[in-house]
Amino acid sequence: MHLVGHAACDVQLSDVLSRSAYHSSIDKKKGAYYSQTVRIIIVTALLATALAWSIQELPAAFLVVSGNSMYPFAKSGQIVLVNRYIYRFSAPDAGDVVAFRTPDSGELAMKRVSAVAPGPRYHLLGDNCRDSLDSRHFGWVSRDEIIGRVEPLGRRISP
Structure with missing residues (x-):
């Protein structure tokens, strides 16, 4: 079957249908590519x-x-x-060295538990009291601010 028209535009219907099927398959491939890309990004x-x-x-x-x-x-x-897990099963005791977030600045620090108060709240002191900002400076620390118990490993990094 031929489409009626100018001689240069004489195109068969089957050619038109095959071209539209071709473009349709390209559109499907683009859609599949985009959905696969979205899946990869999400995963x-x-x-x-x-x-x-x-x-x-x-x-x-x-x-x-x-x-x-x-x-x-x-x-x-x-x-x-x-x-980090030791205090999920027990509470810090006096004498434990703990890592915590300081109440005033939120910085990570470590100090020794010197006393426990109701709440529970902890009074923390540095072993070198002349060179330590501790509970004498920022007050008592809540249990939520304590991250875990500190264990020394004995290794030192050179400056």
Whole structure:
């Protein structure tokens, strides 16, 4: 069957239909490509979120000591281990060295528990009291601000 028209535009109906089918298949491929790309982006975002969450929830973290407020327990440059799970099963006791967020600035610090008060709230002091900003400065620390118990590893990073 021929379409009626100018001789240069003489096109068969089957050619028109095959071209539209061709373009339709290209559109389907583009749609599949875009939906696959969206799926990849979503899966990647979910995996990145899960990885970030799992790193924060690791049972332990390594920290490098900065300053001498806990000397002789830990020296500046020494690596310590923070056990994040120990206090899920028990409360900090007097004498424990804990990692916590300071109430005034939210900075990560470590001090020794010197007293426990109702609430529970903890009075924290540095072992080197002349070189320590501790509960004498920022007050008592709530249980929610304590991250875990600190264990020294004995290794030191050179400056």
